[in-house]
Amino acid sequence: MEEIIENLNEVLNALSIDTETKQCKHPAFIDKACTWCKKTKDECDNPNTIQLRYLDPDFSVTEQVITRLRDLDFDTLVKQKKLRLVLDLDNTLIHASNVEQTLDKEEDDVYEILWGMYLIKLRPGTIDFLEKASTMFDISIYTMAQKIYAKAVVKLLESKMSDENFRFSRVVCQGQYTKSDRKGLDIELSHERVVLIVDDCQEVWGDEYKANLIKIKPYVFFNHKCPLENNNDEDEELARVLDVLKTVHNVFYDENKEIDYVSKDVREVLQNIQHRFDD
Structure with missing residues (x-):
């Protein structure tokens, strides 16, 4: 910031x-x-x-x-050999439950936030994903959640990083978009040609950002009839997405070629390599 x-x-x-x-x-x-x-x-x-x-x-x-x-941001990104990554929170990096329950201890990446109002389960591989992605991308959080909740989740994620100085570039929450029911890159201070999005819900972005979006399968952990019953702990979606991000980054910053980066576009790169990762 x-x-x-x-x-x-x-x-x-x-x-x-x-x-x-x-x-x-x-x-x-x-x-x-x-x-x-x-x-x-x-x-x-x-x-x-x-x-x-x-x-x-x-x-x-x-x-x-x-x-x-x-x-200015583009010049900085090129100097650092980075791109911009916009991440959703709920069902992308975490799953949350507001079911009342007492935890004896933090385990299995399940944590309490906001004085026990919510239980937060980190998606398998979340911290590893963030640490590896942060070497290639400047990372922001875009969520439809309320600010107090989003800030608490972000604080939790940042506290788990091995680099104690790691911070998300910005956290954009409910009420901070130009459209109340849509996320958008119009408020993003990076050119759209260097921005990738990872979100479990394509619809909240609209068709104009479809080319920037890497769709991830929704992550669900809590069974609300039995809140700590793990029903999705073999999830490997973040590892799959990280492979996509690595490939886009490597193609964009091809060190074997003299490149005019102004003419490059992550949307075109993503489209060209997407078939390699289709199920």
């Missing part, structure tokens, strides 16, 4: 004032007031903006700012 704020400040400083006219260019708004000149959005000719609610509930920036941020 620190890198996002640093890039944002750099872009806003660069785009705030027209160097010729010395007039404010109204790059960002908080509560419909320009962050520079304090005029209302209507007084600024009502520019098209995108709300970045995961940074601040009332914060929005112009499309020009978004494009510049994505360009």
